[in-house]
Amino acid sequence: MVLDMTALSTDPNTEPTAEPTTGPAADTGGVLSPRYRALTVGMVALITLVAFESLAVATAMPTVAQALDGLSLYALAFGGPLASGVVAMVVSGTWSDLKGPTRPLWHGTAWFLVGLIIAGLAPTMEILVVGRIVQGFGSGLLTVALYVVVGQLYPARLRPRIFAAFATGWVVPSLVGPAIAGLIVEHASWRIVFLAVPAIAIPAALVMRPGLARGSAHEPRPGKLWDKRAMWAIAAAVGVGLLHYGGHQHGVLQLILLPVGLAGVIAFGPRLLPRGTFTFGRGLPAVIALRGLVAAAGFGAEVFLPLMLTRERGLSPALAGLVLTVSALSWTAASWYRGRPNQPFSHAVFLQTGMVLIVLGIATATLTLDQHVPVVVGILGWSLTGLGMGTVFPTLSVLVLEYSERDEQGANSSALQLSDSLATATILAIGGSLFAAMEPHSAVTAYVVAFGFPALLALLGVQAARRTAR
Numbered sequence: 001m002v003l004d005m006t007a008l009s010t011d012p013n014t015e016p017t018a019e020p021t022t023g024p025a026a027d028t029g030g031v032l033s034p035r036y037r038a039l040t041v042g043m044v045a046l047i048t049l050v051a052f053e054s055l056a057v058a059t060a061m062p063t064v065a066q067a068l069d070g071l072s073l074y075a076l077a078f079g080g081p082l083a084s085g086v087v088a089m090v091v092s093g094t095w096s097d098l099k100g101p102t103r104p105l106w107h108g109t110a111w112f113l114v115g116l117i118i119a120g121l122a123p124t125m126e127i128l129v130v131g132r133i134v135q136g137f138g139s140g141l142l143t144v145a146l147y148v149v150v151g152q153l154y155p156a157r158l159r160p161r162i163f164a165a166f167a168t169g170w171v172v173p174s175l176v177g178p179a180i181a182g183l184i185v186e187h188a189s190w191r192i193v194f195l196a197v198p199a200i201a202i203p204a205a206l207v208m209r210p211g212l213a214r215g216s217a218h219e220p221r222p223g224k225l226w227d228k229r230a231m232w233a234i235a236a237a238v239g240v241g242l243l244h245y246g247g248h249q250h251g252v253l254q255l256i257l258l259p260v261g262l263a264g265v266i267a268f269g270p271r272l273l274p275r276g277t278f279t280f281g282r283g284l285p286a287v288i289a290l291r292g293l294v295a296a297a298g299f300g301a302e303v304f305l306p307l308m309l310t311r312e313r314g315l316s317p318a319l320a321g322l323v324l325t326v327s328a329l330s331w332t333a334a335s336w337y338r339g340r341p342n343q344p345f346s347h348a349v350f351l352q353t354g355m356v357l358i359v360l361g362i363a364t365a366t367l368t369l370d371q372h373v374p375v376v377v378g379i380l381g382w383s384l385t386g387l388g389m390g391t392v393f394p395t396l397s398v399l400v401l402e403y404s405e406r407d408e409q410g411a412n413s414s415a416l417q418l419s420d421s422l423a424t425a426t427i428l429a430i431g432g433s434l435f436a437a438m439e440p441h442s443a444v445t446a447y448v449v450a451f452g453f454p455a456l457l458a459l460l461g462v463q464a465a466r467r468t469a470r
Contacts, residue, residue, distance in 0.1 A: 031154070031161045039153065039211025040162060043146050045204035046109065047169035049197050050139050053116070055173050056181035057132075060193045063185050070125020077129050079244030081136025083237040086421055088140025090233035090272060091226070093148075093414025095141075097407050101148035102212055108141025109205045113198045120194030131194075140417075147413035151401040153211070157341070159401060163394040164339030171328045171335070171390075232271045239264020240422065243429040258433060262426065269422045273415050284403040284412065286467040287396055290351065291416050292423030294358065294392045297458035298385060300427040301362045302327075304435065304450040305382065312443065313368060313375055323379050327361075327386030334390025347395055351465035354391035358458040361385030366451040369444055388458075392465075399468060427454065 031040045058078075065074045088111075092104040115135025122128035150162050184192050239261045246257025270278060276285035306320040338350070345353075364381025367373045396416065404412040431450055438446035 031158050031165065036154065036158070036211065038207050039149075040165065042204050042206075042208030042211070043149065043162070044165045044169045045207075046142060046201065047146065047166050048173060049201050049204065050112070050143065051170045052173035052177045053135075053194075053197055055177035056184075056193045059178045059181035060185045060190045063190050064128065065125065067190065068122070068125040068128060070128070073125045073129050075245045075247075075249075076241075077125075077132050079241045080129055080133040081139070082244055082421065082425060083241035084133045084137040085140035086237040086240055086418065087230065087233045088137045089144050089414045089417050089421070090229050092141040092144035093410040093412075094227065094229065096145055096148040096410030096413075098410075101145040101152065101410065104141045105145035105149065105208075105212075106205075108138045108143075108145055109201065111135070111138030112142060113138070113201055116194045116197055120191045144410065144414045144417060147397065147401070147416075148409045149212070151404065151409040151413070152406065156402070159398050160341075160394060161339040163397040164335040166397070167335035167390060167394050168332050171332045174328045175325055229272060232268045236265055236268040236272060236422065239266075239268065240425045243425050247429040247432045254433065258429060261429070265422055265426055269418070272418050274412070277415075277419070280464045280467045282467045283470040284400065286464050287399045287403065288412075288415050288419045290355075290392070290461055290464040290468060291396050292419035293457050293461035293464060294355065294389065294396075295420040296423040296427040297355075297358055297362070297454040297461060298389050299424050300431050300454035300457070301365070301385070301451050303428065304431075304447065305365055305378075308365075308369065308447050309375065309378070312447070313371075315375065323365075323382050326379055326383045327389075330383040330386030331390035334387045335394050338391060338394045346469065347399055348465055348469045350391055350395055351468055352462055354388040354395070355458050355461040355465050357384045357388030357391070358461070359455055361388060362451050362455040362458065366448065366455075369447055392461075396468075403470065427457070 029035055031037075061074065061077060065071045065077075070077075088108070092108065095104040112135055115131045115133070115138055118131030118134060119128045120131075122131055146166075150159055154162055181193050184190070184196075242257045242261030243265065244261075246254050246261055249257060273288055274285045275281070277289045280286045280289050302324065305323055309315045309320040309323065334354075343350070361382050361384035364384065365378045367381070368375055368378035400412050400416045401409060431453055434453075435446045435450045438449060
């Protein structure tokens with residue numbers, strides 16, 4: 001057994017991880033070397049397509065709802081895939097640990113493509129929502145399986161680089177996805193937004209086949225795919241769906257759905273995460289907790305920033321979107337740096353630094369509520385949040401594999417992404433409801449709360465980051 005001590009940093013507080021037995025330990029090639037090139041290109045392409053579709057659909061959905069006369073189902077078209085994705089993440093984690101990641105990866109790709117085709121050909125909004133739910137289930141299956149593929153088929157020294165590539169695969173579509181989708185909807189048909197992706201995704205999936213076939217065979221383990229964790233996931237998914245749907249309602253219906261949804265997430269979500277997650281238990285539990293905190297803090301604040309810049313500072317939507325573009329670029333730069341070998345500091349130091357940057361970014365963006373503060377201060381300040389996100393996300397992905405035995409990589413990768421999804425859904429529902437209630441009375445107070453809550457979560461993340469070292 002050969003141990004690789006160079007993964008991302010030489011952290012004396014973490015335990016080295018054994019190299020997978022997929023090839024000679026002396027292999028010094030990179031993620032684009034002949035051995036890994038096809039697999040890397042295929043995986044990053046799939047990640048990019050999932051990200052692009054998520055952003056493109058958000059741009060196209062107003063037109064879709066109007067064309068299909070389905071405004072009443074608008075929120076469900078987004079909440080449905082979120083909920084089905086929660087179930088799929090748990091199923092994919094269990095499936096990957098029992099049988100290996102190949103089957104859930106192929107099934108996830110198939111469900112994702114079938115869902116897109118159903119949505120793209122939908123004659124009614126009801127059928128489109130069904131397609132979106134199928135699509136979300138496929139996305140959940142394949143994204144967890146891809147993490148396990150990295151853990152089983154890539155040596156530890158290459159994992160930082162492949163996760164940096166994954167991060168870029170999520171960030172780049174945020175730069176061009178909405179604009180491309182807007183042009184397609186305006187000058188062609190909204191159906192192309194759904195139907196064009198399969199034409200690219202199928203070749204990307206086929207490219208991965210030789211690389212997956214070269215991996216070592218996974219020793220099947222006995223166990224049930226639809227076990228009690230899957231049932232808990234279904235219950236938590238219902239809670240997520242109710243949170244998202246209730247957040248878009250008004251009056252009594254919102255007052256009923258939000259507490260019920262929140263109760264479902266609180267009751268069943270913790271059962272899907274490692275014990276000690278909510279107390280920042282040292283090692284893996286703190287890593288899982290931090291993923292939820294960083295996602296909730298970053299995305300929970302980001303949704304209000306363009307709104308504030310357009311309504312309170314008078315920027316055009318294009319200029320307000322420039323803020324998100326700048327942060328996306330800084331996110332990409334930080335992810336690229338974290339993928340470089342021979343890092344000077346430990347994982348925990350990078351994680352704490354990243355969370356502090358997020359706090360500073362949110363605080364600086366909040367300052368632009370003051371009319372005397374130049375908007376460029378908020379734009380540059382928000383780039384700090386991008387740097388923090390780009391530092392923290394790939395580091396956590398590497399750590400979750402370092403802290404996982406081979407037959408636990410599926411469950412722990414699933415927990416990492418579940419923490420992200422559950423925390424983000426919860427903060428968006430709560431933050432959106434508080435903002436809607438306060439904004440008619442005092443816009444400044446509403447924005448301060450909308451930014452302050454994520455900032456507090458980021459501060460908690462600084463504490464959680466200190467406990468990620470084992």
